[in-house]
Amino acid sequence: MIQFDHVSKHYPSGHEALSDLSLEIRHGELLVLAGHSGAGKSTLLKLIAALEAPSSGRVLVNGLDVGRMRRSQVPYLRRSLGLVMQEHRLLMDRTVFDNVMLPLVVSGELPRDAKKRVHVALERVGLTPFERVMPVTLSGGEQQRVAIARAIVNRPSILIADEPTAHLDPAYAREIAALFRSFHAAGVTLILATHDDTLYSPYGARRIELSKGRLLT
Amino acid sequence: MSFYSHRIALQRALLRLGSKPLSSVLSALVIAIALTLPALGYVLMDNLAGLARGISGKPELSVFLKNEITRDQAKIVEARLLADTRITALRFIPREEALKQLSAHGGFADVVVALQDNPLPDAFVLEPKEASPATFEALRTMLTALPEVAYVQLDSEWVERIHALVELGRRAALLLAGLLGTALVIVTFNTIRLQILTQRHEISVSLLLGATRQFVRRPFLYFGLLQGLLGGIFAWGLVGALLLAIAPRAQALARSYSIVLDIAMPSVVEIAVLLAFAAALGWLGAAFSVRHHLHDGPVD
Numbered sequence: 001m002i003q004f005d006h007v008s009k010h011y012p013s014g015h016e017a018l019s020d021l022s023l024e025i026r027h028g029e030l031l032v033l034a035g036h037s038g039a040g041k042s043t044l045l046k047l048i049a050a051l052e053a054p055s056s057g058r059v060l061v062n063g064l065d066v067g068r069m070r071r072s073q074v075p076y077l078r079r080s081l082g083l084v085m086q087e088h089r090l091l092m093d094r095t096v097f098d099n100v101m102l103p104l105v106v107s108g109e110l111p112r113d114a115k116k117r118v119h120v121a122l123e124r125v126g127l128t129p130f131e132r133v134m135p136v137t138l139s140g141g142e143q144q145r146v147a148i149a150r151a152i153v154n155r156p157s158i159l160i161a162d163e164p165t166a167h168l169d170p171a172y173a174r175e176i177a178a179l180f181r182s183f184h185a186a187g188v189t190l191i192l193a194t195h196d197d198t199l200y201s202p203y204g205a206r207r208i209e210l211s212k213g214r215l216l217t
Numbered sequence: 218m219s220f221y222s223h224r225i226a227l228q229r230a231l232l233r234l235g236s237k238p239l240s241s242v243l244s245a246l247v248i249a250i251a252l253t254l255p256a257l258g259y260v261l262m263d264n265l266a267g268l269a270r271g272i273s274g275k276p277e278l279s280v281f282l283k284n285e286i287t288r289d290q291a292k293i294v295e296a297r298l299l300a301d302t303r304i305t306a307l308r309f310i311p312r313e314e315a316l317k318q319l320s321a322h323g324g325f326a327d328v329v330v331a332l333q334d335n336p337l338p339d340a341f342v343l344e345p346k347e348a349s350p351a352t353f354e355a356l357r358t359m360l361t362a363l364p365e366v367a368y369v370q371l372d373s374e375w376v377e378r379i380h381a382l383v384e385l386g387r388r389a390a391l392l393l394a395g396l397l398g399t400a401l402v403i404v405t406f407n408t409i410r411l412q413i414l415t416q417r418h419e420i421s422v423s424l425l426l427g428a429t430r431q432f433v434r435r436p437f438l439y440f441g442l443l444q445g446l447l448g449g450i451f452a453w454g455l456v457g458a459l460l461l462a463i464a465p466r467a468q469a470l471a472r473s474y475s476i477v478l479d480i481a482m483p484s485v486v487e488i489a490v491l492l493a494f495a496a497a498l499g500w501l502g503a504a505f506s507v508r509h510h511l512h513d514g515p516v517d
Contacts, residue, residue: 051425072429079427089422106428108222150426 001027001189002048002158007057009043009213017043019213020057025191027157030184032200033193035210041193042086044210045162048191049081050074061158079107082151082188084161088143090135090150096122097131100149107154121153125179141172148179158189165196173199222432230439233412234447241444244408248401248448248495253455255394256491260456260483262386265379268471268478278356279370280341286365291339294365298343301359303352306344312337338367398498401448405441405502406509412437413510420511434507438500445499449492457482 002025009018018040025031033041046052047059050066059066061077069077090099100121104114122128125145135143144164151159161180165173177199184190184203192200197207209216234241280298282291291309298307315337320329345352353371360369413420420433464480471478483491 049425075424075427075429075432077427078425083425085425089418089425091419091422102423103426105225106423106426106432108225110221154427 001025001029001062002191003058003060004044004047005058005060007047007054007059009040009047009052010055017213018047018054021213021215022057023208023215025189028184028187028189030181030190030200030203030205031192032197032205032207033191033210034195034197034207035216038212039210040213041210042162043213045160045191045193048158048160049083050077075106079103079154080156080158082154082156082159084144084147084151084159084164086163086166088147090143090146092134092136094134095132096127096135096138096146096149099135099146100131100153103150103154117153117155118149121149124152125149139172141168141175144168144172144176145179148176152183152188156188158191159183161190161192163193163195165194165199223435226432226435227439229436230443233436233440234443241447244404245444245447245451247404248445248499249451249455251397251400251404252394252448252452252491252495253459255390255397256452256456256483257459258386258390258393260460260481260487262383262390264478264481265386266383267481268379268476276345276353276371278343278345278353278360280343280360280366281368281370282339282341282365283367284336284338286339288339290365294363295341297363298341303346303356304343305346308342310340310342312339315340394494398494401445401495401498402502402505405444405499406506408444409437409441409503409506410510412440413506430511434511437507438503441499441501441503441506442496443499445495445497445502446492448499449495452495453483453488453491 002023004021004023007018007021008016010016021040021044033044035041043052047054047066048061050069054067057067062080064073064077066077091102094102097118100118101114104117109117118131119128122131125148127142127145127149130138130142135146138146148161148164151161159180164180165176168176173196180190180192181200181203194200197205201207282294286294288311295307295309298304312335316329316335319337320326343356345356357369357371360366423433460480460482467480468478
């Protein structure tokens with residue numbers, strides 16, 4: 001489903017984020033990326049979503065070479081993925097409902113169908129009572145759940161999360177991790193970068209560790 | 218799907234216009250003022266051209282004879298002119314009638330009474346068969362060369378001067394429209410630049426979630442178009458108000474010259490052209506701005 005083929009990524013500053021990395025992620029897999037800060041976890045996730053382009057090698061997502069993709073094709077790749085970033089990147093001047101609706105608006109979904117799907121996504125993350133409130137009034141854990149609802153509203157087959165529990169207290173972190181595990185159980189391919197792999201490892205996750213852009217395990 | 222995405226873009230553009238009404242109205246007024254000057258100039262030139270057309274009539278030549286020329290000599294001149302095939306109509310105006318006409322004309326009656334002798338000469342007014350400048354010039358040369366003739370005057374000369382003036386005014390209005398149209402493009406360019414800066418986060422998130430470049434650009438293009446259109450509407454409002462304000466004074470001035478002046482308001486076509494022009498320039502400014510500021514896409 002996702003294949004990294006001798007991928008390296010160098011930044012103009014000279015920093016080498018990934019070095020000759022080869023990796024295959026199968027359909028329906030739960031993959032946990034571990035490693036210290038700056039190990040290359042975020043870069044690896046960004047390459048999947050075409051937020052970065054590889055300096056060399058190939059990144060294939062569902063058979064498509066992301067690095068050689070035309071710019072006009074990139075939005076369609078991103079619509080097929082669910083992205084949850086460390087900073088939740090919510091629009092603070094929009095309601096929870098509008099934030100979750102955004103991926104459907106950009107993909108041209110008709111409002112009636114889109115609203116139904118937003119309700120389902122909010123129900124899935126337990127935020128139905130908060131759909132008309134502004135995200136700024138929510139706790140960090142609730143804001144992250146809004147971001148997760150936004151990521152799953154398009155019903156993606158691949159869900160990518162970059163440190164989704166980094167700024168949350170342990171109780172919230174367990175809650176969010178349980179939510180991700182439930183998506184995996186429903187058949188979604190889940191790729192997570194995390195410092196705390198104990199939230200997933202006991203549940204059949206494949207753990208790989210990166211260090212200085214290289215694969216350790 | 219395509220129509221829907223345009224509808225969404227239009228809605229978002231309208232929301233942006235409505236979210237800061239004062240700022241939107243002020244920007245539209247700047248555009249309106251920039252457009253009013255050339256539009257007003259063009260409309261006034263149009264009115265002046267209509268006036269010149271209305272009073273020019275057929276082009277004629279006035280031939281003034283020397284004061285010492287007798288009526289018999291004048292008859293000889295008349296016979297010569299009637300024999301000329303280039304002349305289609307000829308009218309003799311004796312000096313007595315000319316004086317009568319002068320005293321009947323407003324403002325000159327007192328002057329005529331004060332005169333001891335009639336200083337006016339006998340004259341012929343003739344209409345050439347062809348109204349071409351070459352015919353007029355040939356006739357003028359021939360008539361000036363006659364020993365009985367003191368002066369030849371082309372009666373439509375001043376009308377031609379008005380036409381030339383109107384044409385000059387029109388060109389000036391068009392040049393001004395080009396210059397101020399550029400200003401309109403710059404105003405819109407800057408407005409959109411500021412919008413892109415303030416909405417950088419939303420743009421970034423939209424691109425992250427799979428928005429196409431067109432999806433991001435379209436609301437800005439619609440915004441530019443709507444702002445230009447609004448500026449155009451305001452501009453016509455200003456042109457109309459200014460025409461209404463100056464019409465009574467212009468008509469009073471025209472009346473003092475015994476001219477009936479009707480100030481015509483712009484036609485529907487002229488209004489449509491200005492609105493389309495303003496909307497197109499707004500769109501152009503927005504297009505330049507999004508092309509310049511969204512070129513690399515602020516994804517991260």
